[in-house]
Amino acid sequence: MTHDFKTAPELHVSQWLNTPESISLALLRGRVVVVHAFQMLCPGCVSTGLPQASRVHTFFSQQDVVVIGLHTVFEHHSVMGADALAVFAHEYDLPFPIGIDQASSLGHIPMTMQAYGLRGTPSLVVLDREGLIRLNHFGHIDDMRLGALLGQLIAEPH
DSSP states (O other): OOOOOOBOOOOOEEEEESSSSOOOTGGGTTSEEEEEEEOTTOHHIIIIIHHHHHHHHHHSOTTTEEEEEEEOOOSOGGGOOHHHHHHHHHHTTOOSOEEEEOOOTTSSSOHHHHHHTOOSSSEEEEEOTTSBEEEEEESOOOHHHHHHHHHHHHHSOO
16 A cells, blocks of 8 residues: 655744754654644643643654644734743743744745644644654544554654
8 A cells, every 4th residue: 555645844933942953854854753733822732732742752752753843823923922932831841842833924824834734723743754744633633543653653664
């Protein structure tokens, strides 16, 4: 059985938090990448998505799995700036790098959100070691299902 997985487009990030340098998906090849797209004012992100991303970051070796938060604001732009996000990340003790999705000049939907066809937040995108999109999921996903996928991707030859 063959699959038609697409190469993930690069993230369009205007600023990074929780990391001393910018992150490039190309430089992460060889590791599984979990991108959790969220907004600070999204109840599902706060109650399920961000805690799940933190668990994945803690449970899996960073040699195998890298978690990236993507703050992708498509509503309430004026109250969800970088300063508020930095406080939010500190208060919620988010341990992984967080990129701020670059605003689009063409409307309210940020650039990475557009490039990945994300429908809202929370969204989860999982890339395999080759940088191919293996999951693009809107809403909550069960920990067992996500863990099984990550285990499968870690075990795949590369």
